[in-house]
Amino acid sequence: MVVACSDGRLQEATDAFLAREFKITRYDRFYVPGGGGALASSGTDPVRAQQMCAECKYLVELHAVRRVILLFHGPSAAGRIEAACADYRRKLPWATIAELRARQELDAVDLLARRREFASEGDVLVYRCEVDAAGGLTFVNLDPDSPLGSDRRPRGARG
Numbered sequence: 733m734v735v736a737c738s739d740g741r742l743q744e745a746t747d748a749f750l751a752r753e754f755k756i757t758r759y760d761r762f763y764v765p766g767g768g769g770a771l772a773s774s775g776t777d778p779v780r781a782q783q784m785c786a787e788c789k790y791l792v793e794l795h796a797v798r799r800v801i802l803l804f805h806g807p808s809a810a811g812r813i814e815a816a817c818a819d820y821r822r823k824l825p826w827a828t829i830a831e832l833r834a835r836q837e838l839d840a841v842d843l844l845a846r847r848r849e850f851a852s853e854g855d856v857l858v859y860r861c862e863v864d865a866a867g868g869l870t871f872v873n874l875d876p877d878s879p880l881g882s883d884r885r886p887r888g889a890r891g
């Protein structure tokens with residue numbers, strides 16, 4: 733199952749990424765503003781995050797989902813603020829691109845540590861679709877413990 737932002741700008745690219753990376757073209761979708769970030773407890777609305785986690789877990793159990801792919805999106809380090817996720821801009825209205833990116837990375841670590849709360853026994857993968865200044869897209873693994881993950885990021889506090 734894929735948890736992705738409702739933002740329509742990236743949906744074709746998301747489908748292409750999933751088909752290329754995981755050979756999946758038909759999958760359960762949980763589209764919600766913020767994508768994986770909607771499940772994270774870091775925001776200003778912990779009740780919403782709890783409800784989203786419960787809804788996600790319900791779907792996982794209902795359909796016996798074995799893998800949950802959490803997607804975030806936003807500008808690359810050299811990208812433009814216009815590419816930011818509207819839900820993250822709402823949560824962090826004065827944040828710079830670097831701060832928005834850092835928040836998503838912390839949320840990813842938090843979500844991986846709490847995976848049972850929304851993914852039950854399923855595996856959890858976390859990616860961010862990064863948009864560069866020219867509009868190019870890259871899907872970056874945000875799991876600091878993943879062997880496929882980026883090594884440019886310090887390891888988080890994941891338990």
Ligand SMILES: [Zn+2]
Pocket residue numbers: 737738739765766767805816817818819820
């Ligand atoms: Zn978004």
